[in-house]
């Protein structure tokens with residue numbers, strides 16, 4: 156289903172995120188595909204298209220997240236909320252070690268797991284960007 160989001164809203168969301176995916180922090184200038192404006196809470200779960208529910212997301216993060224709000228924490232096996240960039244601060248749930256994104260909380264770990272933030276090709280891309288000092 157295609158949800159209409161106005162051009163000014165899309166621009167606002169992109170500017171607010173400084174052009175970076177709000178999950179993996181890759182800048183859209185260094186991404187093969189354009190970043191997308193996505194609903195943190197999907198319309199089907201009652202989310203709105205107001206900018207306070209919109210997130211700038213790279214294509215892989217958006218595809219892996221889909222409309223999900225939770226997944227299973229890989230450590231404690233509990234159903235756990237995903238990171239919502241509108242509700243939480245990135246640095247409270249994640250940190251970067253080398254090219255890895257490390258989860259600091261159950262929310263961080265669960266989001267890394269579901270969005271496959273450390274899959275090998277994403278690590279390779281981040282490593283190349285880090286060497287050029289353009290990540291994060």
Ligand SMILES: [Zn+2]
Pocket residue numbers: 176177178179180181212213214215216217
């Ligand atoms: Zn991303």
